[in-house]
Amino acid sequence: MARPLKSSLRLACAAALLAGAGAAHAAPPPKTDAHIAQLTVEVDRLEGARAVRKLQRAFGYYVDRGLWDEAADLFADDGSVEIGMDGVYVGKARIKAYLQRLGGGQMGLVYGQLNEHLQLQPEVDVAPDGLSAKGRWRDMAMLGHWQKDAAWGDGIDENTYVRDGGVWKIKALHLYVNFVVPFEKGWARQPPAAADWRTDVAKVFPPDKPPTESYRPFPEVQVPPFHYVNPGKKAPEKPIVVTDPSLAAYAKRVELLRDQDEVENLQAAYGYYVDKSLWSDVAELFSAKGTFEYGQMGVYAGKAHIHRALLLLGKEGPEPGKLNNYMQLQGVIHVAPDGKTAKARFRGMVQWGRAGQNGQWGEGTYEDEYVKEAGVWRISKLHFYVTGMTDYDSGWTKSAIPMQGQSAVDPPDAPPTEVYRSFPGVYIPPFDYPHPVTGKPLDIPEPADTVLGRQ
Numbered sequence: 537m538a539r540p541l542k543s544s545l546r547l548a549c550a551a552a553l554l555a556g557a558g559a560a561h562a563a564p565p566p567k568t569d570a571h572i573a574q575l576t577v578e579v580d581r582l583e584g585a586r587a588v589r590k591l592q593r594a595f596g597y598y599v600d601r602g603l604w605d606e607a608a609d610l611f612a613d614d615g616s617v618e619i620g621m622d623g624v625y626v627g628k629a630r631i632k633a634y635l636q637r638l639g640g641g642q643m644g645l646v647y648g649q650l651n652e653h654l655q656l657q658p659e660v661d662v663a664p665d666g667l668s669a670k671g672r673w674r675d676m677a678m679l680g681h682w683q684k685d686a687a688w689g690d691g692i693d694e695n696t697y698v699r700d701g702g703v704w705k706i707k708a709l710h711l712y713v714n715f716v717v718p719f720e721k722g723w724a725r726q727p728p729a730a731a732d733w734r735t736d737v738a739k740v741f742p743p744d745k746p747p748t749e750s751y752r753p754f755p756e757v758q759v760p761p762f763h764y765v766n767p768g769k770k771a772p773e774k775p776i777v778v779t780d781p782s783l784a785a786y787a788k789r790v791e792l793l794r795d796q797d798e799v800e801n802l803q804a805a806y807g808y809y810v811d812k813s814l815w816s817d818v819a820e821l822f823s824a825k826g827t828f829e830y831g832q833m834g835v836y837a838g839k840a841h842i843h844r845a846l847l848l849l850g851k852e853g854p855e856p857g858k859l860n861n862y863m864q865l866q867g868v869i870h871v872a873p874d875g876k877t878a879k880a881r882f883r884g885m886v887q888w889g890r891a892g893q894n895g896q897w898g899e900g901t902y903e904d905e906y907v908k909e910a911g912v913w914r915i916s917k918l919h920f921y922v923t924g925m926t927d928y929d930s931g932w933t934k935s936a937i938p939m940q941g942q943s944a945v946d947p948p949d950a951p952p953t954e955v956y957r958s959f960p961g962v963y964i965p966p967f968d969y970p971h972p973v974t975g976k977p978l979d980i981p982e983p984a985d986t987v988l989g990r991q
Contacts, residue, residue, distance in 0.1 A: 568780045568783070571777075571778040571779070571780055571783055571787070572783070574776065574778075575776070575778070575783065575786060575787060575790055577664075577666060578776060578790045578791075578794065579790060580666040581662040581664075581666050581794075582790065582793050582794060582797065584662040584666050584669055584699065584704060585660045585661075585662050585669070585797055587704040588658075588660050588662070588669050588671055588697050588704055589658050589660060589671075591610060591697065591704050591705070591706060592655050592658065592671060592673055592693075592695070592706075593655050594610060595607055595610050595655065595706065595709070596653045596654060596655035596675075598610070599635065599639070599651065599653045600651055600652050600653060601644065601645060601651075602636075602639050602640075602642070602643065602644040602645040602649075602651060603644070604632045604635050604636040604639065604643065605632060607631075607632070607635055608628045608629070608631045608632035608635065609628065610705060610706050611628055611631055611705055611706045611707075611709075612698055612700055612705040612706065612707050613627070613628065614626065614627065614707075615627070615628065615631065615705065615706050615707055615708065615709075616631070616707075616708045616709070616744075616745075617631050617634060617635070617708075617709045617710075617711075618708070618709070618710045618711070618747065618748060619638075619711045619713060619735075620691075620711070620712075620713035620733070620734065620735065620753070621733060621734050621738075621747050621750070621751075622634075622734050622735055622737070622738035622743060622747070623734075623738060623742070623743025623744070623745060623746050623747050624743050624744055624745035624746070624747070624748065625743050625744055626744040626745065627744075630744060633741070634737065634741065634743075637737040637741055638735065638737050639651055646681075647682070648681050648682025648683070648684070649680075649681055649682075650678055650679060650680045650681070650686070651677075651679060652677060652678040652679070653675055653676075653677050653689075654674075654675070654676040654677070654678075655673050655674075655675065655693075656673065656674040656675075656676055656863060656865060657672075657673065657674040657804050657807055657808070657863055657864050657865065658671055658672070658673055658800070658804060659671065659672040659673075659764065659801045659804040659805055659808070660797075660801070661763070661764055661801070666699065667698065667699050668696065668697060668698050668699065668707070669696070669697040669698075669704075670694070670695065670696050670697070670763040670764070671693070671694075671695050671696075671697065671763075672692065672693065672694055672695075672760075672762065672763060672764070672804070672808065673692070673693040673695065674690075674691075674692060674693075674863060675689070675690070675691045675692070675693055675711055676688075676689070676690060676863075677689025677690070677691075677716070679716070680719070685718070686718070686719035686720075687716055687717060687718055687719055688715070688716070688717055688719060688722070688723065689713070689715065689716045689717075690713075690714040690715050690716075690723070690754075690861065690887070691711045691712055691713040691714050691715075692711070692712045692714065692760040692808075693709060693710065693711050693712075694710050694712065694760055694761065694762075694763055695707075695708060695709050695710060696708045710748070712751070712758065712760035713753055714753055714754050714758065715753050715754040722889070722894075722895040722928045722929070723754060723859050723887065723889050723895050724859070724889030724890060724891060724892070724893050724894055724895035724928065725891075725892065725895075726754060726755055726891070727755075728752075728755060728756060729752060729753050729756075733752075733753065754859060755856060755857040755859075755891040756856055757854045757855065757856050758854075759812050759814075759854055762808070764801075764805070766805070766817050766820050766821070767798075767801060767802045767805050767821060767912070767913065767914075768820035768821045768822070768912070768914055769820060770912060772910060772911025772912050773794065773798070773911060775791075775911065776790055776791045776794075788875075791875055792871050792873075792875055795871045795875050795878065795908070795913070796869050796871050796878075798913045799869050799871065799878050799880060799906050799913055800867055800869060802821060802906065802913050802914070802915065803864050803867060803880060803882055803902075803904065804864050805821065806818060806821055806864065806915070806918075807862050807863060807864035807884075809821070810860065810862040811860055811861050811862060812853070812854045812860070813846075813849075813850050813851070813852060813853055813854055813855070813858075813860055814852075814853065814854075815843055815846040815847060815852050816843065816852065818842075818843075818846055819839045819840075819842050819843040819846065820839070821914060821915050822839050822842055822914055822915045822916070822918070823907050823909055823914040823915065823916045824838065824839065824909075825837065825838065825916070826838070826839065826842065826914065826915055826916050826917065826918070827842075827916070827917045827918070827949075828842040828845055828846075828918050829917075829918065829919045829920070829952065829953060830845075830849075830920045830922075830940075831900075831920065831921070831922040831939040831940060831952075831958070832922075832939045832940070832941050832942070832952050832955070832956075833845065833848070833939075833940055833941070833942060833943065833948060833952070834942045834943075834947070834948025834949070834950060834951050834952055835948050835949055835950040835951070835952070835953060836948050836949055837949045837950075838949075841949060844946050845943075845946070845948070847946075848940075848943050848945070848946060856891070857890050857891030857892070858889075858890055858891075859887055859888060859889045859890075859895070860888055861885075861886065861887040861888070862884055862885075862886055863883075863884065863885040863886070863887075864882050864883075864884065864902070865882065865883040865884070865885060866882060866883040867880055867881070867882045868880060868881045868882075868969065870968070870969050875908065876907065876908050877905065877906060877907050877908070877916070878905070878906040878907075878913070879903075879904070879905050879906070879968040879969070880902070880903075880904050880906070880968075881901065881902065881903055881904075881965075881967065881968060881969070882901070882902040882904070883899070883900075883901060883902075884898075884899065884900045884901065884902055884920060885898070885899055886898030886899065886900070886925070888925075889928070894927050894928055894929055895927075895928035895929075896925055896926065896927060896928055896937065897925070897926050897928060897931075897932070898922070898923075898924065898925040898926070899923045899924060900920050900921050900922045900923045900924075901920075901921045901923065901965045902918065902919065902920050902921075903919050903921065903965055903966065903967075903968055904917060904918050904919065905917040905968075919953070919965075921954075921956070921963065921965040922939050922958045923958060923959055923963075924936060924937075924958045924959025924960075925937040925939075925958065926959075932959060936958070936959055936960055938958070939957075939958050955988060956982075956985075956988070957985060957987065957988065961985060961987075962983045962985075963982060963983070963985075964980055964982060964983075966978075967980075
């Protein structure tokens with residue numbers, strides 16, 4: 537079993553110091569101590585990002601099953617929770633009491649109760665000193681009671697975390713609720729919320745502090761604030777440079793892991809910007825020669841033309857009554873050994889709709905490429921293979937919404953790179969990576985499709 541990176545780093549550092557010591561107890565190579573210190577800081581940040589992801593996912597699993605004590609114990613002593621317009625509850629005891637009341641008042645769940653809170657699409661940034669972090673998450677909820685009621689929930693977490701005594705804890709969890717809607721009607725038929733849209737719990741169990749922000753849920757417009765600058769505009773990460781050859785391999789491992797986190801954050805940011813039709817922000821994520829290909833719309837090249845292609849999907853900015861959720865899930869990321877390029881496969885799950893109309897479900901696969909330009913990761917090729925879109929009420933057994941074709945208003949720079957049909961058609965988006973165990977390339981024949989002449 538491979539050693540953890542920090543343990544391997546310590547062994548490498550010890551070996552470097554021993555190698556530099558002779559019979560005369562020669563001093564370590566110049567700047568070795570400084571390089572070890574820099575690597576240690578970077579490893580702490582990488583481990584911190586992974587600890588934060590684990591922490592938030594654990595919160596979701598505990599809330600799923602009504603484990604209120606366990607959920608509250610994830611917080612710092614002065615931690616807080618803020619959900620919707622309920623206000624801020626401070627301290628573990630108050631957090632537990634609030635969450636328990638939201639879950640029905642009992643410890644655990646009752647027979648027939650569903651309380652799933654999926655914690656998805658992390659965009660995590662650890663502070664340079666490794667002592668605090670911020671994270672943006674998508675909270676997708678499946679709620680209800682057997683033979684009584686069922687509901688979907690959707691929201692965005694903008695959270696802060698702190699490393700306390702060497703242990704990462706939640707400092708402040710802030711869930712911006714987008715909707716909680718009956719399963720039968722879905723999000724597109726959700727009427728505007730009441731003037732006072734606090735939960736019944738908050739009305740009888742007052743918070744410690746009032747809400748920090750005022751907003752309205754879907755179908756009205758809300759854009760939860762981003763804790764990060766647009767990744768396409770951010771300052772580059774400080775490169776890891778070591779002159780001691782014995783540390784070079786470990787420095788490279790650290791940098792490649794950091795690159796992987798940067799790519800994951802970049803793709804997550806793409807999804808969060810698309811959610812709100814922030815097309816200018818989306819285009820800024822691409823390299824100067826980047827390309828954008830969605831379904832059968834064709835290939836658009838360059839930031840300016842990509843921006844215009846996005847406008848074919850809807851006007852710039854969020855609109856009242858429009859839902860445009862594009863989840864970025866299940867990433868498989870591979871950074872090239874030289875750290876200059878990367879490829880990734882993501883699952884795209886879509887919730888779309890306009891108020892008063894039928895909602896839509898969608899699903900697809902991203903096969904994307906990335907390039908590091910002047911120390912900043914950017915999307916060099918985004919290709920979304922549409923598996924299928926379907927009417928919310930009819931579902932995929934009865935409804936299949938055709939893909940959008942090439943625009944005559946603003947034609948693409950090139951036709952689609954691959955021609956296929958969405959569901960009920962079957963197509964296998966090519967894998968950018970070999971089989972993880974066998975190492976063999978996945979050159980899988982496409983299923984027959986007589987309409988397309990594929991035998």
